[in-house]
Amino acid sequence: MEINTYEVVKKQIDIVAKEMELEPNIAKYLKRVERSLIVSIPIMMDDGTLGIFEGYRVHHSTIRGPGKGGVRFAPNVNLDEIKALATWMTWKTSLLNLPLGGAKGGICVDPKDLSKKELERLTRRYTTEIINIIGPDIDIPAPDVNTNAQIMAWMMDTYSMNKGRSIPGVVTGKPIEIGGSVGRESATGMGLYFVLQAMCEKLGLELKSQTIIVQGFGNVGGTIASILSREGCKILAISDISGGLYSSDGLNIEELLDWTRQGNCLKEFKDDRYEFITNSNLITTKCDILVPAALENQITHVNANNIECKIVLEGANGPTTPRADEILFKKGIHIIPDILANAGGVCVSYFEYVQDIRAYFWKLDRINKELKRILLEAFEEVYKVSEERKISLRTAAYIIAVSRIAKAIELRGVFP
Numbered sequence: 001m002e003i004n005t006y007e008v009v010k011k012q013i014d015i016v017a018k019e020m021e022l023e024p025n026i027a028k029y030l031k032r033v034e035r036s037l038i039v040s041i042p043i044m045m046d047d048g049t050l051g052i053f054e055g056y057r058v059h060h061s062t063i064r065g066p067g068k069g070g071v072r073f074a075p076n077v078n079l080d081e082i083k084a085l086a087t088w089m090t091w092k093t094s095l096l097n098l099p100l101g102g103a104k105g106g107i108c109v110d111p112k113d114l115s116k117k118e119l120e121r122l123t124r125r126y127t128t129e130i131i132n133i134i135g136p137d138i139d140i141p142a143p144d145v146n147t148n149a150q151i152m153a154w155m156m157d158t159y160s161m162n163k164g165r166s167i168p169g170v171v172t173g174k175p176i177e178i179g180g181s182v183g184r185e186s187a188t189g190m191g192l193y194f195v196l197q198a199m200c201e202k203l204g205l206e207l208k209s210q211t212i213i214v215q216g217f218g219n220v221g222g223t224i225a226s227i228l229s230r231e232g233c234k235i236l237a238i239s240d241i242s243g244g245l246y247s248s249d250g251l252n253i254e255e256l257l258d259w260t261r262q263g264n265c266l267k268e269f270k271d272d273r274y275e276f277i278t279n280s281n282l283i284t285t286k287c288d289i290l291v292p293a294a295l296e297n298q299i300t301h302v303n304a305n306n307i308e309c310k311i312v313l314e315g316a317n318g319p320t321t322p323r324a325d326e327i328l329f330k331k332g333i334h335i336i337p338d339i340l341a342n343a344g345g346v347c348v349s350y351f352e353y354v355q356d357i358r359a360y361f362w363k364l365d366r367i368n369k370e371l372k373r374i375l376l377e378a379f380e381e382v383y384k385v386s387e388e389r390k391i392s393l394r395t396a397a398y399i400i401a402v403s404r405i406a407k408a409i410e411l412r413g414v415f416p
């Protein structure tokens with residue numbers, strides 16, 4: 001069953017529009033993206049043949065500030081997925097009240113099939129193709145699935161070479177040596193931890209005695225698994241694209257991180273203590289806290305009824321479909337929605353951007369303190385609205401985010 005993620009986004013807008021009695025013209029406005037650029041990226045492959053790849057950059061909204069959003073390199077990337085992800089970025093920056101909009105980009109490619117040199121050529125040509133719609137005042141890309149600090153360094157260098165001067169503020173998630181921020185790499189995982197702590201307090205749960213399952217073992221999944229394991233939680237299962245590992249006694253996360261950092265996948269990790277588990281079985285395995293931290297549409301009406309946990313902490317963007325949302329809400333499972341739960345990444349990206357523009361860099365304790373403050377303020381606001389209106393945390397978060405954007409549209413007017 002193929003789910004169109006952009007249709008999911010439009011459905012979510014309908015739900016929130018009904019709940020908050022949103023002016024129909026505003027709802028209509030929010031269901032379109034400002035601009036979508038599709039680019040063809042030719043690169044010379046190492047074997048002398050020409051490779052052609054398709055890339056995208058989408059601005060959903062720049063009404064509250066420059067676009068902000070990641071760049072994804074993955075085989076299934078398509079325009080509708082990027083439009084959906086760009087829209088979610090608009091809600092996320094608005095929910096945190098950051099002076100930014102929502103954007104996203106990507107290339108339809110499996111980076112595992114490329115050599116490092118091919119990956120560099122691909123990144124540099126993609127950056128050149130989208131150069132007119134990115135920049136510190138226009139749209140600031142960042143890492144997402146299968147992209148990292150090295151790719152951001154190539155993007156920053158390509159942009160700077162074309163402009164004739166160093167412009168670190170064009171991307172975030174860069175290496176620290178060229179204007180990156182301390183704390184950016186772990187920011188999304190740290191943010192997940194802060195909001196989870198706050199949620200556990202509300203529910204009267206002791207975090208360290210909760211059992212955890214994490215889908216996705218990359219930047220987001222790996223960081224939150226490591227933080228929670230250090231906190232004392234038992235991590236029952238984790239997975240990557242190859243499948244997962246399960247142990248009722250808990251996994252040794254640091255050992256598995258060492259393994260995957262060397263380029264290995266989890267399926268290849270052979271150990272009598274652990275059982276292999278498929279990604280679909282992992283989602284429905286009983287635990288206290290389920291953290292989907294891989295891709296969209298992992299929790300659907302097909303598996304939602306079989307999910308047995310107290311909290312779903314959305315590390316990924318869009319892991320739960322609206323139909324699954326409804327089922328989980330009725331079952332009394334608390335979903336901490338993506339636009340709140342994983343917003344730590346964009347928050348520290350914003351700090352990086354501010355530091356680059358001011359050419360003045362902060363220490364890690366300042367980053368984490370400000371991150372915690374901003375996320376907890378947003379969490380309290382969302383929690384309060386959800387309690388008052390007896391609605392899910394997601395609908396509450398959307399009401400807050402959409403209200404700010406609606407106000408900005410009203411104040412600025414529809415040009416001309």
Ligand code: NAD
Pocket residue numbers: 143144145146147188215216217218219220221239240241242279293294295296315316317342343345346
């Ligand atoms: P990543 O590339 O570092 O890791 C992705 C992980 O998911 C890998 O372990 C990969 O093997 C696994 N994976 C990929 N396809 C899968 C599949 N079909 N089934 C199961 N596992 C699969 O990416 P990331 O940066 O950790 O991003 C993960 C999610 O978090 C994405 O939805 C992304 O949009 C979201 N996110 C990332 C950030 C960030 O700062 N990196 C911020 C907010 C949200």
